[in-house]
Amino acid sequence: MHSSLKSNPSSRLFLIPSKSTSTPYPIFTFPRKFSSYKSLRTSIDIQQEGVSKEEELILPSNVTRRLPIVIKSSGRVSRYFLKGDSLELVCVVDEDHDDTTSFGLDVGFLKLIRLSSSAAKDFFIPKQVSDSYISYVKWKFLHRVFSSALQVLATQAMFRAIGIGQSRSLASSAAFNWILKDGLGRLSRCIYTASLASAFDTNLKRVRFSTSVLFSLSIGVELMTPVFPHYFLLLASIANIAKQISLSCYLATGSAVHRSFAVADNLGEVSAKAQIQTVCFDNLGLLLAVLLNMLFQNNQRLQASLPFVLYPIFSAIDLLGIYQGLKHINLQTLTKNRLEIILERWIQSRQVPSPAEVSKEEGVDLLGSRASKRVWQIRIGWLDPKAQIPKLSMMAMQSLCNDDGYFITLELSSHGFRRTPRPGIVICLREGANSLDVITSLLQSCYIRKAFVTNRLKRKDASFSDLSLQDWSFLAGESKVAARDDFTEMYKQMQEQGWIVKNVLLSAEEQVRYIFDQHQSLTL
Structure with a gap:
């Protein structure tokens, strides 16, 4: 399995060996004896016909050499160039794929289509997935679009059943509220998850706690709506955007967290128990809020100020629980x-x-x-x-x-x-x-x-x-x-x-x- 990792004299890791293996000072020390440095010698020598390799590789300032390193990122192809003693990364055109002139089509338009297709693929599709993932996404697209449309129709029917939306003005207001509050929230959630897709794997704890702080702040924004009733829609939209972002992080990192606890490959059981815990604990929180409101129901002034008094206390306890819980997640x-x-x-x-x-x-x-x-x-x-x-x-x-x-x-x-x-x-x-x-x-x-x-x-x-x-x-x-x-x-x-x-x-x-x-x- 590890045979490919044996030292290969022809495999050079930026090695430019010199004639002598001794150094003027002990720059590297190991606790045991290593193989001879001569085994790593390559065909490149420092001295060759009286001219040092270092002098040969350093170019005059007016000469540019193309290096054998090409970088592909975000639909762009770039190459490193060495100009004198400076390094440059230049975007180059792939001439092997530039066959648009033979069809008489606009090069810029086709380039725009190619870049848009590449950006759309990077936006929706992970970099490393199985071959069947594309087919799965196609059917998922069909399912989610029509399911979401049915939910909107059902919500409209329920509003009509209780008398909301009978007039044109109310219907227009409801539609405007839907676009701003829920539509912008879902759009922000989509953009956030696309921009931080790999961060959910590499910085799971940091991203999860930061979005938890964002969720706590969104609760504070919602509490401000009675103070600024004229800005209700704006504040509700901002709070919903923050909640959607936090929800996306919670869903994206949930499977990795559950997998870290599933020592017997019982991921399904761990996920099911986590849902049970969430429902039960959330219901206890609802019960606590109801009891506090019942306690101050005879004093409307205290009841109105209760959320502002409890918000910093409950938020601190909430974030403390999240922070301490993340410390117990041992990702493998x-x-x-x-x-x-x-x-x-x-x-x-x-x-x-x-x-x-x-x-x-x-x-x-x-x-x-x-x-x-x-x-x-x-x-x-x-x-x-x-x-x-x-x-x-x-x-x-x-x-x-x-x-x-x-x-x-x-x-x-x-x-x-x-x-x-x-x-x-x-x-x-x-x-x-x-x-x-x-x-x-x-x-x-x-x-x-x-x-x-x-x-x-x-x-x-x-x-x-x-x-x-x-x-x-x-x-x-x-x-x-x-x-x-x-x-x-x-x-x-x-x-x-x-x-x-x-x-x-x-x-x-x-x-x-x-x-x-x-x-x-x-x-x-």
Whole structure:
């Protein structure tokens, strides 16, 4: 199963080996002996006919070289170009698919249709589903459209039965109320779920708690309607939008939460019991509200002010219960953040933590401050040309070959309000990369970060110029060997601890892949 993870001399992970494997300082230290660095040597040599490879790969400022890396995102195809010592990401036109001129059709119109179709597909369809999912969605479309229409007709009939809507003005007002209140609420719910589809998997606890806060605020908006009766429709519409967004998050994350508790694959039973709990607990809440109203029914003034007095108290208790409950959800699925916690613990103690231990360390992390506090942040995605990219990383991109499943580079990007440049590590995954590639690349990046933190590059204002080509080559090779040597035992422990290692859930930004283009050796 893991044979594909053995070290392959022809597979280069941005390696540019030097003649000597020694470094001027111990930049990397492991608790055991590793394979010889010479086993990772490739056909690229630093010295070749008296000219260093570093000098050969750095271009004059007036020369542009096309790199073998193509990025496809949101219907756009972009390619990296190296111009002198700077990196550029340029949107290119796919000439292989530009056959519209032979039919005499408008290129811009067909391009608009193609982009619209791609956007609609990304809006409604997940990225990784079975082949039968499209057919299921077609029949679901038929079911939901006519079911919703029947509900509207039934509601109108009920209004007529009690005398509402007999006049044209009332009918028009009811229709206007439906469009603003319910229509805008459902539309906002649709837009929200589409924009945060992957976040329901990667940041489940954070999204669920934030939408719970939003739901609590919507209750406060509804309580303000008696104070501002002239703005009833506006306030009700705003509150309904917030409730619909919160409901969408609750429904989207419910199955993942139930699955985390179903240790015997009894997902149906856990979901059914959860519905029973919800109905019973909600009825107790209704009973509490009725009793409080009955208690103050003889004092209309106190009864009118009761919601404003109880709202902050009940909301605080509500959010406290949600926050504490989320801490007890031990998700077994792997995300980038959870995997990073696991790999750090593995490097420190050679032991894989359980889902409960990772959940305790992960917490809810409302503002995502855990990752931002690190000196060397690890990021999965595409390389941002706006960030400061060291020359050795640019040379690594030029030496990329067809056997590489990913490559790792360094960057110096700005974060926070002060926009202070901070060093970071970027993992770029190739199209078709699986969970093994994600785990291996992240483990290698954690080893690289450990080397930086424990040596002279620990300081926050570290300059990439402090890292020589020889040091980076040695660090890359040893970290790659360490990751591949550790993988089998670590993977076994992850399975024993109950982690679902089949897939690694990534956000939309982390799902961006590069495509290797063999026809890249062009200098413009």
